[in-house]
Amino acid sequence: MIYILIGVISDTHIPTRSVKIPEKVFEVFEGVDMILHAGDLECDSVIEELETIAPVVCVRGNCDTNSNLNEAEVINIEDVKVGLTHGVVYPRGDTQQLYYIAKELGVDVLISGHTHQPMVEKIDDVILLNPGSPTQPRLTDATVMVVEINGSDIQADIIKIANAMCRSMDVSQLGLNYKKD
Numbered sequence: 001m002i003y004i005l006i007g008v009i010s011d012t013h014i015p016t017r018s019v020k021i022p023e024k025v026f027e028v029f030e031g032v033d034m035i036l037h038a039g040d041l042e043c044d045s046v047i048e049e050l051e052t053i054a055p056v057v058c059v060r061g062n063c064d065t066n067s068n069l070n071e072a073e074v075i076n077i078e079d080v081k082v083g084l085t086h087g088v089v090y091p092r093g094d095t096q097q098l099y100y101i102a103k104e105l106g107v108d109v110l111i112s113g114h115t116h117q118p119m120v121e122k123i124d125d126v127i128l129l130n131p132g133s134p135t136q137p138r139l140t141d142a143t144v145m146v147v148e149i150n151g152s153d154i155q156a157d158i159i160k161i162a163n164a165m166c167r168s169m170d171v172s173q174l175g176l177n178y179k180k181d
Contacts, residue, residue: 003150004077005031007054010038010086010113011133013063014046018135021049024161025134025144029053032146036075038113038131039064039086061086061113072105079152080108087112087130095121095128102126109147109154118143118158127154134161 007029012021029035035050039061050056060069072085083105089097093115102110109127117140118132132143142162148155 003148004033006077006147006149007032007035007050008038008111008129008131008145008147008156009035009050009134010111010131011040011061011116011136012037012042012046013040013133013136014043016042016063021046022134022142022161026053028144028146028159028161034077036082036084036111038084038111039069040113041067057084059084059086062088072101074105074107078149080149080154081106082149083107083110085110085112087114089114093117093119093130095119095123098128099123099126102128108152116140118145120156120158127156129156132158 032054035054035056037056037058039059040063042063047056047058057073057075058069059073060067060071075082083102085101087098098110098112109129111129113130115130116133116136116138119130121128131145134142134144141160143158143160146157146159
């Protein structure tokens with residue numbers, strides 16, 4: 001059987017919040033057929049770097065102020081219509097509003113970012129996916145996602161690429177005198 005393997009990423013924030021895309025992302029995405037980026041690149045070089053792996057489709061995030069990218073894209077992959085958007089809704093990450101965006105776009109799957117937290121959720125006939133962030137996660141591990149589409153079958157896997165920032169931070173470099181009792 002033929003299947004399509006997709007690397008999904010969002011909220012890379014290069015170079016304002018991270019110097020570069022972590023090498024682990026390139027390892028995880030090795031062999032994917034395409035990469036979908038749900039915005040907040042901040043620098044077009046992110047697309048160029050990811051294109052060394054596979055073709056990239058990307059949308060504009062709220063931090064991509066000087067970008068010519070669209071706010072949403074619809075991609076037909078096998079028998080599945082995939083929507084890609086940054087997902088700026090209030091409250092942040094509200095699944096009901098994301099569901100409505102999916103319905104407006106007429107898609108089976110909606111990939112969004114913005115929350116910096118990974119998510120896989122199905123509401124009625126729509127699958128909502130968020131890969132999290134590989135560089136600036138919020139109260140969670142740094143993650144990306146790999147999605148396999150085979151006909152109309154969809155398998156989404158959240159891939160941890162690093163520990164949460166607060167757990168992996170080396171406070172010894174800050175010159176603090178912290179002593180555990």
